[in-house]
Amino acid sequence: MESILKGKLKEAVRILYNSNISDDLIQIQETRKDFRGDFTVVMFPLLRFSKNTPEKTGETVGNYLLTSFPAIAGFNVIKGFLNLEISNTWWIGYFLEMALEEKLLKRCLVPKPEIILVEYSSPNTNKPLHLGHIRNNLLGFSLYRILSACGHKVIKTNIVNDRGIHICKSMLAWQKYGKGETPDSSGIKGDHLVGKYYVLFEKEYKAQVDDLVAKGVEETDARNSAPLMKEAREMLVKWEAGDKEVIDLWKMMNSWVYAGFDETYKMLGVDFDKIYYESETYKIGREIVISAIEDKVLFRNPDSSVWVDLTAEGLDQKLLLRSDGTAVYMTQDLGTAVLRQNEYGFDRCLYVVGNEQNYHFQVLKAVLKKMGYKWSDGLYHFSYGMVELPEGKMKSREGTIVDADDLIKEMKETAREVSLELGKLADYSVEEKEEIFCKIGLGALKYFILKVDPHKNMTFNPAESIDFNGNTGPFIQYTYARIKSVFRKADQMGIKCDISMSSEMKGGIKEIELVKLLRRFTETVSEAASGYSPALLANYCYDLAKEYNQFYHDFSILGEPDPAIRNFRLALSKVTSEILGSGMWLLGIEMPERM
RNA sequence: GGUUCCGUAGCUCAGUUGGAUAGAGCAACAGCCUUCUAAGCUGUGGGUCGCGCGUUCGAGUCGCGCCGGAAUCACCA
Numbered sequence: 257m258e259s260i261l262k263g264k265l266k267e268a269v270r271i272l273y274n275s276n277i278s279d280d281l282i283q284i285q286e287t288r289k290d291f292r293g294d295f296t297v298v299m300f301p302l303l304r305f306s307k308n309t310p311e312k313t314g315e316t317v318g319n320y321l322l323t324s325f326p327a328i329a330g331f332n333v334i335k336g337f338l339n340l341e342i343s344n345t346w347w348i349g350y351f352l353e354m355a356l357e358e359k360l361l362k363r364c365l366v367p368k369p370e371i372i373l374v375e376y377s378s379p380n381t382n383k384p385l386h387l388g389h390i391r392n393n394l395l396g397f398s399l400y401r402i403l404s405a406c407g408h409k410v411i412k413t414n415i416v417n418d419r420g421i422h423i424c425k426s427m428l429a430w431q432k433y434g435k436g437e438t439p440d441s442s443g444i445k446g447d448h449l450v451g452k453y454y455v456l457f458e459k460e461y462k463a464q465v466d467d468l469v470a471k472g473v474e475e476t477d478a479r480n481s482a483p484l485m486k487e488a489r490e491m492l493v494k495w496e497a498g499d500k501e502v503i504d505l506w507k508m509m510n511s512w513v514y515a516g517f518d519e520t521y522k523m524l525g526v527d528f529d530k531i532y533y534e535s536e537t538y539k540i541g542r543e544i545v546i547s548a549i550e551d552k553v554l555f556r557n558p559d560s561s562v563w564v565d566l567t568a569e570g571l572d573q574k575l576l577l578r579s580d581g582t583a584v585y586m587t588q589d590l591g592t593a594v595l596r597q598n599e600y601g602f603d604r605c606l607y608v609v610g611n612e613q614n615y616h617f618q619v620l621k622a623v624l625k626k627m628g629y630k631w632s633d634g635l636y637h638f639s640y641g642m643v644e645l646p647e648g649k650m651k652s653r654e655g656t657i658v659d660a661d662d663l664i665k666e667m668k669e670t671a672r673e674v675s676l677e678l679g680k681l682a683d684y685s686v687e688e689k690e691e692i693f694c695k696i697g698l699g700a701l702k703y704f705i706l707k708v709d710p711h712k713n714m715t716f717n718p719a720e721s722i723d724f725n726g727n728t729g730p731f732i733q734y735t736y737a738r739i740k741s742v743f744r745k746a747d748q749m750g751i752k753c754d755i756s757m758s759s760e761m762k763g764g765i766k767e768i769e770l771v772k773l774l775r776r777f778t779e780t781v782s783e784a785a786s787g788y789s790p791a792l793l794a795n796y797c798y799d800l801a802k803e804y805n806q807f808y809h810d811f812s813i814l815g816e817p818d819p820a821i822r823n824f825r826l827a828l829s830k831v832t833s834e835i836l837g838s839g840m841w842l843l844g845i846e847m848p849e850r851m
Numbered sequence: 852g853g854u855u856c857c858g859u860a861g862c863u864c865a866g867u868u869g870g871a872u873a874g875a876g877c878a879a880c881a882g883c884c885u886u887c888u889a890a891g892c893u894g895u896g897g898g899u900c901g902c903g904c905g906u907u908c909g910a911g912u913c914g915c916g917c918c919g920g921a922a923u924c925a926c927c928a
Contacts, residue, residue: 280868288871298870300908310908336908337871380928420928534928561926570854571924578926585928614855615923641856642921649921680888696890708864712857713921720862724890726876727864734890742887749887783867795865798875809883809892829887851890 257342257350258284260327261295268320273305286772292332293339294347294772300336310336344768348824351771355755355827361838363778364785365407373411373596374400376608377526380417381513382426382454384447385520386650387643387658387716388610391705394844395640396608397526398706398790401842406785411600414528415592418510419535424491426450427505428484429457439512445661447516450509455652460484496582523664525698525844530599532592538583541591545576548627569622571615576623589620597631604634606788611639611711638788641713643705658718667697667722674724681850695846696730702845703729707794727798729845732836735801737851739833742813746826751814753826766810770828773803777835781842790843797839804832 262282269277283298297317299310306313314333321328321340329343354360376396379385385393396412404410430437430453439446461484468478479485494502521527545562548554554564554576562577576587596605607617617637624632642649643658650657671693675681681689704722708714724730746753776796784793813829816822837847 283868283870285867285870290872296871300870303908335871417928422928559926575926580926582926584926588928610922611856612922613928616928618855639856644921646862674890678888678890680890704863712864715863717863720877723863723877726890728876728890730890731876734888738888738891740888745887780867787867791865792867795875798865802875805891806893808887812887814887851888 257295257327257346261297261340264321264325265297265317267324268317269302269305272316272320275305277302277305287339291334291337291339292341294342294768295340297338297340298336299333299338314338347768347771350775351827351831352755354774355831360778360835361405361781364405364781369407369409370603371409371411371600372403373413373600373602373605374403374608375413375415375606377414377521377528378417378609379414379517380422381450381510382422383451384445384516385660387660387663388650390524390660390663390701391640391643391714392608392610393521393524393526394702394705395638395710395790397524398793398843399606399608399638399788401844402781402785402790402793405781405842411530411602412526412528413530413532413596415532415534415537417534418506419495419538421488421492422454423506424488424495425457425461426454427502427509428488428491429453429460430509431505433460439515445516445519446512446514447520448661449516450513457484457488520660520664523661523698525846532595534588534592537591537595538588539591540595541587541589542577542581542583544590544594544627545587551627553627564623564626566619566622566626569626571619571622574619574623586616586619586623589616590623593620593624593632593635594629597629602631602634604636606636606638608638608640611641613637614639638710640710643714643716646715646717646719658716663701664698667701668693669697670721670724671697671700671730675851684850692848692851695848696724696733696851699729699733699840699845699847700724701729702843703732703794706790706843706845707798709791710789729840730851732797732801732840733845733847734851735804736833736836736840736847737849738808739804739829739836740849742826742829746814749814751822751826753830754823755827755830767807767824767828770803770807770832773800774828774831774835777839781839784842793839794843797836797843800832800839801836804829804836 261284262279265282265284266277269275281301283301285296285298287293287296297314299314299317302313302317303310306316308316311333314336318331318333318338318340322331327343327346328340330341332339374396376399377389377393379389400410400412430450433456434453437449439449442449444452461482464482464484465475465478468482469475473481491502495506545554549556549562554562556562557579559579560581561575561579563573563575565573567573574586575584576590578584593605596602609617614637617635617639621632621635621637624635644650645656645658647656675689675693675696681692684692700722705714707727722728743753777800780793780796784790807828811825813822813825816825840847
């Protein structure tokens, strides 16, 4: 409609004022709710052609459109705004077209699909996942779905940080204090078991440091010379040297962690097409760095550490290889990027990583560019904000880390309580009920996180559990289940939804509001894709659900005697449920048929 | 100190490329279930959009300068 109107406006200006107007001067937007009309044209840019007041210009243009364009039923001018009223016939025609379309999402397909790699999750193998990872996973996964919906070939990847001193810490603690404890023997989920020994290491290590400090040793010296730290470092050297005993221990404990992660990922409903391991990619990174020294892109210090000079790019000098030749964080990310480009030839690579690493990714991109990799332009750091508690950051030392598994469990539990209290699922089996509690609990959690603009920090208050009323996932799920319920009832009553019959609809109707909102779906998906913002889509779903609930409250659907109107309302309900369903699906949120 | 991001109602958050009188939810208060699911709907109260200047017919939105908060600037990852 906007593009037709645009054409008509150009025509109007040509005929009325004998001038050609460029596209960017024509501003069309949906009319605000408190004014009469459907579309609003801003008159100010046209004044240079009309040489008249905004009001007069509005009148003249409005009259022209009214007589030359049948879809326009009327207009009014307020200040510099020309509000056009579109005929209901046009709206209904528009809606029918939409309702009969096989796959609405086809409208989102981009002309040039790209190969896009999305990296998300990126866990360390020494601790279980926490709330921060949940935000990361949900964002990454929904970006995958949204970009895929637009026709891109999207590959979900995960890079597991499975090497380094922190991994050795938990291994060492297990070796010293574990007494052969395993997930099976202890009944503890693998990632939590390994995490337990990481915490234990830190505790024992701190005790040693405190002890040394008490004996008069300087704090930094104490940290370096504490026996546990020494042992951990020795273990890392052994690991890098491929010592069989260490490697075997590493493999065993990692396998526990992976089994634990898999369970959490499954609960969250996320998965990956390809998993990279830093223990493999850091070697590639090292090779690349070494060959770049020969090309004089990098330089070597007298102590034989390798650096890149990015002062010309406004950044600092950055270390790429330690003086002992071992790799740092950046080294492995360089290797991973090159490996991925070789394997997939991606056009874009999205790193879903917290904003605390903004500098790191700036450097990564700059280094690759300096090394001559043209595809480095396609790297994009999807930088999202931290999840904070009311009192600030989560801190493991203060035990305020919100564990992912615990949180998911609590959400399900709350869903169960709320649901049982309402008692609408009495005739369901235990398994069916559990499945619904799961959908609702996770729906609440996922929506809570995804509705917030990704690049902002967000607050989570563990004391007040996540809401199930208002602007929440369950609210949207409820709306969906409600519509499903209407259709179950319609079946019982033998009422079929014959969309074509609603074309006989006439008259002034409030349902048009709903149509207007429905039509925004596909453009919202496109915006969410181009702006990398699932939040846009989440808030759209909320707006739609809210609008539908008003409609549902104000009008009877099945009780409506006029079949044309009844069918129209049924069709509206059907399209609403489909859009809510696929909108939430794009966010990775499942919808229950009943709740 | 340098760089990046953020600052909107008591709280959590929306607010399209600058457009009209800044919106939701939660919390508080008052209503609505013999009729399609009340996890819903309706209403009331609540704001110097951190502060100032500038650009513009028009600024929560753009620019500059302050103030406040976060992150980062490691031979940690």
